[in-house]
Amino acid sequence: MKRSEGPETRIRGAEPGDEDALAVLDRDTWSPLHAVLPAPTPPYEPFFDARHRPEDYLVAVRGGAVVGYVRVVPPTPLAANAHVRQIQGLAVAETARGHGVARALLRAAMDKARADGAVRITLRVLSHNAPARALYASEGFVVEGVLPDEFLFDGRYVDDVLMGRTLRG
Structure with missing residues (x-):
C-alpha cells in the first residue's frame, strides 16, 4: 500500500555524480532475496563501468536523496532483438519502501524503453522473491519461462523466472 506522507518522488536519468550514492544504495539493499552474487565486501568495485553506464540507469530522488534505481538495457548487442529492453536491476532504499518508489521506477523504465523504440x-x-514478482505482475508482466534450479544458495536450489510484457498499446 502506498503511503502519501513525506516528499514526492522524482525519477530522472542517472548522472556521473550519482555514483557514490548509487554504490552505497546498492550495498545497503543487497539481499539473498534477489542477489545472485555474494554480498559486496571492500574494496568495492565502482558502480559505473564500461558495462554499467549512467545512461543505462534511472534514479528515484526523494527529499534530495537518491533512494532507488532501475537499470534498463538491451538484453544483447544483436540487431535481431534491438526492439527489446531488459530490466537488469531495481533497488529501493529501506527508508523509501512503501511509498510507490519501485512502481514509479518500473513505470519510468517502461517509458524509457518505449522512447528508445522498444516494443517489449x-x-x-x-x-523466491514474491514481493518483486507481485509488483511485476501488477504492472502487466507475465511469466514467460522458468529455469528450474538455476541457482544454488546455501544448499537450496532456486528457479530463475523470466517475465516480460509488450510495450505496445
Missing part, C-alpha cells in the same frame, strides 16, 4: 520489455527474478 523483459526481466529476470528469483522464484
Whole structure:
C-alpha cells in the first residue's frame, strides 16, 4: 500500500555524480532475496563501468536523496532483438519502501524503453522473491519461462523466472 506522507518522488536519468550514492544504495539493499552474487565486501568495485553506464540507469530522488534505481538495457548487442529492453536491476532504499518508489521506477523504465523504440520489455527474478514478482505482475508482466534450479544458495536450489510484457498499446 502506498503511503502519501513525506516528499514526492522524482525519477530522472542517472548522472556521473550519482555514483557514490548509487554504490552505497546498492550495498545497503543487497539481499539473498534477489542477489545472485555474494554480498559486496571492500574494496568495492565502482558502480559505473564500461558495462554499467549512467545512461543505462534511472534514479528515484526523494527529499534530495537518491533512494532507488532501475537499470534498463538491451538484453544483447544483436540487431535481431534491438526492439527489446531488459530490466537488469531495481533497488529501493529501506527508508523509501512503501511509498510507490519501485512502481514509479518500473513505470519510468517502461517509458524509457518505449522512447528508445522498444516494443517489449523483459526481466529476470528469483522464484523466491514474491514481493518483486507481485509488483511485476501488477504492472502487466507475465511469466514467460522458468529455469528450474538455476541457482544454488546455501544448499537450496532456486528457479530463475523470466517475465516480460509488450510495450505496445
